[in-house]
Amino acid sequence: MTIGFFDSGIGGLTVLAEALRRLPTQDYLYMADTLHVPYGTKSKEDVRNFIMQTVESMMTEHLDALVIACNTATSIAVAELRERYSIPIVGMEPAVKPAVEMNRATGKRVLVFATQLTLQQPKYYALVSRVDEQGIVDSLPLPELVYYCEALQFDRHIMEQYFMEKLSSYNLDEYGIVVLGCTHYPFYTKLLRELLPSHIQIVDGSAGTIRRLTALLSRYGIAEGGGSGQVKFMCTSGDPAYIDKLQTALHLLRNEEKTAEETA
Ligand code: DGL
Numbered sequence: 001m002t003i004g005f006f007d008s009g010i011g012g013l014t015v016l017a018e019a020l021r022r023l024p025t026q027d028y029l030y031m032a033d034t035l036h037v038p039y040g041t042k043s044k045e046d047v048r049n050f051i052m053q054t055v056e057s058m059m060t061e062h063l064d065a066l067v068i069a070c071n072t073a074t075s076i077a078v079a080e081l082r083e084r085y086s087i088p089i090v091g092m093e094p095a096v097k098p099a100v101e102m103n104r105a106t107g108k109r110v111l112v113f114a115t116q117l118t119l120q121q122p123k124y125y126a127l128v129s130r131v132d133e134q135g136i137v138d139s140l141p142l143p144e145l146v147y148y149c150e151a152l153q154f155d156r157h158i159m160e161q162y163f164m165e166k167l168s169s170y171n172l173d174e175y176g177i178v179v180l181g182c183t184h185y186p187f188y189t190k191l192l193r194e195l196l197p198s199h200i201q202i203v204d205g206s207a208g209t210i211r212r213l214t215a216l217l218s219r220y221g222i223a224e225g226g227g228s229g230q231v232k233f234m235c236t237s238g239d240p241a242y243i244d245k246l247q248t249a250l251h252l253l254r255n256e257e258k259t260a261e262e263t264a
Contacts (some may be wrong), residue, residue, distance in 0.1 A: 006033075006068055010150060011184030013030070027208040031058050040118065044076055065088040069209070090212050108174060108177070142161050145185060172196065178200055
């Protein structure tokens, strides 16, 4: 079976890494829309068109399921994609609901990081108003972070300065959870763990998304993939240097996982 993963750039790799860990008998196709990354600062109409074009080109690869490994793309196009294609499609949304539930006992606030476009969507407003009865959720767009991530900028000093500046007006003692609501952001989880006070939990949507994918594959009777965790990388610009970057970034994530497991 081949499962497609789609993102504007390298962010969806943070979700693919989880899939490779949990579903090693599937094969994967990873597509980055390099011609149009970043999505988060563009108009809804433009991004909708980019998504439709890119997913259409992915479908020629005979996918058995599709993961929209991008919160922005999900909020804009998941309903339309589900109408258009009959294969199982899993989307992502910022993990606000579990974060609010986890925080109920502590009375602390929740801080959601996501792209501007995600935070502007009616889908996000609807989600927050549904689950946030006590008004404890604050949202912060981090548009520069997608650029840093795409440039594989992991210099500690630069990134620390960036996060400190972004968070300077927040009293972090009031917060219990930070939600990473963009798939690019978990590339910085390790650094954020060091920068944020230790009482703050950091959550992202990867594990939940792969749990939903697993359930859906079982329902469609394709849980036993018969593959070996192979990944074919593609990008809309067709730039071989970008394919190398995707491979490097996935290695980076998987090595970090290994180190985390060894030290656990
Ligand atoms: N990785 C994406 C997300 O989860 C979008 C980043 C972007 O292209 O702005 O929202």
